Amino acid sequence: MTGIHVVVRRTRAAAHERPVRALALHGLAATGTTWSAYGQHAAPGVELWTAELPWGQTGAPAWSLPGGDPADWIGAAMDEVPGGVDVLIAHSYSALLALEHLAAPSPQARPGALVVVSPFHRGDPADFHWDTARHYLSIFQDVFDEALRLASTRPLDAGIRHDMALLVRDRVGPYGWLRFYDSYLRSPFLDTAALDLPVLAVAGRDDRFAPPEDAASLADALPRGRLCLLDDCGHFPMAERPREFADAVHAFVSESVTSAGVS
Incomplete structure (x- = not known):
């Protein structure tokens, strides 16, 4: 993975003398504008x-491509935030990697709290079947279609949007899909006991990609996990229900980060 750089930038200043520094990580084939x-x-x-x-x-x-561990980039991103990260917020594929990184024996730095948005997690290896892989292969482009629909400033023709989603899928490629699915397959082996920090799992009840049951299973397995399910919401709660999402994060951070100046 040498030669691949991570860019971190401040996109919103705080109106408080003791700000809570939140680092938000996008999912597969997305950008920081997700937030x-x-x-x-x-x-x-x-x-x-x-x-x-x-x-x-x-x-x-x-x-x-083979070689290295994508979870290392979670630590690399955190290292770029001056003063450290109080709250790490990670969506979808990045949520998988953030959990792996923070459960490692000696992560370089830990945030005060973690918010995982639309996380993928299964508690038992037996929960994966051949049909699971077939399902995620068949709908892989659909998540990009949904992202394009939400990000568009004007309505896109469904056919054009579908073709654009296929282009995104092809750019991610088979190796990108394998990286995602490999991380998902490892989720039953996540050392949840090592994640002894406040964790909020946020999911949409109508998510077709990361089932809300995954978020519930994860929250239940974590020592200090809690769950927030949003109604009439799919895979992108921060874009589909931004007010409700922000309120849930606000309440969680207020309770979890002792020095939080979030009011």
């Missing part, structure tokens, strides 16, 4: 940082 709506609704005390990760829209395709 724009959340930034508009976040509590005044939140200083929002976003990352452009190798598996994002602007990343080099070589990130997915």
